[in-house]
Amino acid sequence: MKKIGKIFIGLSLALLVLWLVPWVYRIVTLESYSTPFTLYSCVVHDFTSLDRSDARNFRFIDRKGNVYGDEVQPLFYHSILASKGAFPDSLEGIPVTEEMVEHNSVILSAEPKEFNVKKAPVYLLMESVPVRLELHDPEDAFVVRKNGLAVYRMADNTLLEEKTGRFNAALSAEGFRFPANLVAGKPSHHKEYDEGYLLTDAEGKLFHLKQVDGEPVVRHFPAADSLDLRQILITEFTNRATLGYLVDRDNRLHMLRPDGTVIPTEVRYDPAREDLLVVGDLFYYTVKTSDADGEHFFALRSDDFSLVDRMDRPYDFEEEVNLCKYVFPCRLSFTSSDDGWVKPRFSDFSWIGLVVDLLVAVFIIAWRWRRKNTNN
Template sequence: MIAMGIRYITVLIALVGLSITLPHLFHLTFGQKVYRPMVYYSQILEDVVYSVEDISGHRRYFDATGKEYSAHEYSQLIPFINFRDLEKWEIYPQQVAGEPVTIELALTQRDFVGIPHGFFARQQARIPLYPLFESQGEFARIDMPDELFRSTDQLEFIDARTNLVNRAKSALFTAALHDAGFRFPARLIAGNPTVRKPYDAGYFLIDANGSLFHLVQVNGTPTVVSVPISIGMDIIYMTQKENRHLPYYGLIVTRQGKMFHLMKEKYTLREVPSVPYDPNRHMLHYLRDPQNMVAKVSDRYGETTVVSDNHYAQLMSYFHPYEPAIRGSASWLYGALFPFVTHTDPLRRFGQLPAVSLSETVPRALGVGMVLALGFLVLRRAQCKERYLYGEMLLIVCCGLYAFIPLLALPAIRRGEI
């Protein structure tokens, strides 16, 4: 029995290893470079435009109809993106879409948020210490404080030089949060922990109950506001922009896949038009300029761009499909040979964890597994004990090459051995 245990542990290890390496080697052999476009909204054309790198490494420029432009022509189609180039060439337009928009407005009324795939898993490895700035300092310059705070069963301030807890300040801010209805520990802390900003607007905190609070330090004392949000709104991401020219504090993303702006006026919420966003599968990009907002959600199949005006009215939606890395007959063969792929999730607190992705063509892979199992039967029928033979055949049907290779490499379980 010990020998049997060693045999199947060996098979399991080989199966996991092959399910990682074989698909990777297949990609290296047959995979092609994927050229993904950069999509923007053109106020000049009132439609999307995009640029993409070709096989020679040169970038080409198109509109949604497929018409090609030179780099100079393309820059003029997106004046709020390339306003510095247009200014240098002295061709920045006096009006865009019938409205006078200066370069200063193009510079100050813009916003960008990018959430790459795997972002939330990587955030688990972040050290949860944050500087709380003075929001009403005597000078325009913002100074980095000596203390950092963290959320445990209280708001704890730690002196960065001595590594000692400032108990008086911790008690003061913890009491202020408790008085506002905050329940520790914080599930999310959103702020802008840098001195390179025009002013400080503090932090937004999600408490243990999912409620939202705004914390600001004013002359060394806490100011806490309980922000009303809808019951059941599960906020997983929030930005803090601290831009006087924007009407909102930042962008909120919920687990339900929706995006909102938290407005500076009365902390109201305005939903940003977009397609549903899945943090486990998608990348998210949000862009704003003086006239429009663009939300782009992409996965390995393509990118959906939703354009709206700055009054939150949706104007259009555009989908740009991506070419797969494995194409044609190689794609068919990949789906047939590999019923699943084992890979590692993005970095977590304690390293990387394995995950399994099933093939999109499981029936095809199971068919190949049956053929391999029949081949295994022909090769081992005369040697192997039937009870174990049929069990190993079933494993080959389910796991295909991953099980066929190690089982064929190991000696057969002969009749009378066990």
């Protein structure tokens, strides 16, 4: 038992060293790195990035090195320009007003951690057409179960059997096969209107479910039937240009229009690995996806989401000398900024570290063997 205890302690210490020493090293040597805010400009028709070397003056630089002020992004900085009386009367040959700009401003962001977590199969059910027009906090919630949804009144944790029956019947009538798979919604009153949930059924077909006057309103989107969806983001933007963004198994981003049409885009986005930032205006959407290697920018037309331009920006920080790789065969960590799981993750495998460790182990064994023989 003593030998087993020694092995247990030895293995535990080895794992502890692989976990803590590289972690401490990273903390000590960590340096901040940020990238400039970048948008596609409807004025110069190029990506323009905020010049970080002159942050006080808000200068923007395009890919050719030309320098501009706020006027290069008149739709994003419209309030500032309007306060200076510099907001243009027309853009792209179209007369524009501040109201038009505000109405068509779109911002959406998503991080892998939002999707790579275990979520409760419970979804708050808002009233999409409130009597007093203003959205209010949900009173009911539905639970996704194998054989259907179960609607509960949250105040007293009571199963609303009749309502449950109506919701399941409405879904079944549209051809929904239980259980529900992906469910996406934003049940919050901090928005202008509510579109309920976009959800896929057991066969991967896309449906829209919302509550209107306490009754279920369900709609099937046949246009999305051919897509093998892996993620859905509901948009609920002021301009109602889209109902949601769909990501298929090939990581292609599709736009779902409120009329049920699905528009494929040239954007590739892996929701499990990449951050997503969409900043849209009257004329163009700038879509940024970023992973551990760099950032990818896509400029899409706002009307048909066709690709106008794209730009890749790999991170340009220099690889620091990683002393740990000369000492350890790998690095052990348990958490990641990309997901909510605690699990062992071995990374940064190093042959040099493995050889060094083996040599040290051989040296220690030989030394102990020699000492033992000398004592005998």
